[in-house]
Amino acid sequence: MARSQTTKKLTRIQRQRTDIILEAALDVFSDFGFRGSTIDMIAKRAKLSKPNILYYFDNKEAIHVTVLAKLLETWLAPLHAINEDNDPIDEICKYIEQKLNMARDFPRESKLFANEILQGAPHVLPELQGTLKDLVAQKVEILEAWSKDGKIAQVDPHHLFFSIWATTQHYADFDIQVRSVLDNNTKDPFDTAGPFLKTMFSTMLTP
Amino acid sequence: MARSQTTKKLTRIQRQRTDIILEAALDVFSDFGFRGSTIDMIAKRAKLSKPNILYYFDNKEAIHVTVLAKLLETWLAPLHAINEDNDPIDEICKYIEQKLNMARDFPRESKLFANEILQGAPHVLPELQGTLKDLVAQKVEILEAWSKDGKIAQVDPHHLFFSIWATTQHYADFDIQVRSVLDNNTKDPFDTAGPFLKTMFSTMLTP
DNA sequence: AAAAAACTTGACCGTATGGTCAGATATGTA
């Protein structure tokens, strides 16, 4: 009696298996997308039988939704951390660094998220229009305050966020393209991307 | 006798139908990805029967490959256009504008390409490592020459290209996220993105 | 006009996949 659990109390095994399944699912979904992934693939990776997977999750979509929900939390954490009271340029640079580190350390999450958005965000649209929009609005206010106080140059705060997201996530999502274009003997792109991006955004934002 | 055509001469009908099929395929593939698309979907959109589609293309993958090949040409055109002899900042701004226009006017192409890269570029990896890499190398030389002559600031040319690609394509690929975050009553994001991006890159590149 | 070639399709096949189920096994509990 685990499937479509309504009670809150989880057994030890439930917690273990659920974690294993979600980890395997993240692997598979980020590699093949939702439609390209099969429950059997997830089962194999999780070293569980297919019916066993379906004992813990109602269906394939339920797994996907759960993976996405978990991912979104992680994904928004750096944005939350932007603090009005610190030095503006430092805060933005810190944010860029954190986003870039996430692209490096959690490429599966980045790719899965990109995939979801590309398909029109069928599972997370409400989150985008709610949580994300509100959070961004809040941080946009901070940027506008900094702008008004002359602490940073006047730039469109929304587009600033879009650019930071785009440039940092690019190194995870388009990794294969980045590495194809670069010489094989050049350094890890992530190492040189950090200074480049920080320079770019600092230069633009310095009043 | 159209399937896996080896001769060059195409009949009127072959050209017509092939175009219709590729157009429908672009629609479908860009919406659902390769695995998420079915030949029936393409057939329906093209208003042809499934066997008829397979009369013109050997299989589903052949359609996909053809769509991608066509797309790549269009995709690289603006990069080709960068000219060493014009004003550097103007050239970069022109390139940004062209890439942004493509994101606006050919979002299906942008999304399909993004999808392909996300999945590890299974069908265009040789193109990336050949055509694209060579073309970029050539344009990188131009940037380095400009840099050396003091016409633009010293920045890593590869990362500059990555950033331009990332920021411009973002407005096509992540369109749903961009629009979710913005207020509904704000202007079309594409209109404000152009000036923002040109400012950002000009500021960084001005010596 | 007639033959040849190109084009089109309904019906069909094999496989992959999401999901079910009855029953077996392990785990916890009195």
Add this chain to the structure above:
DNA sequence: TACATATCTGACCATACGGTCAAGTTTTTT
């Protein structure tokens, strides 16, 4: 220990999908 509950699985089902084929229709060629 015995009972209950949770966990697990082989076998199975229905559907969707990629692809084939024989037979039909249309277009082009002679």
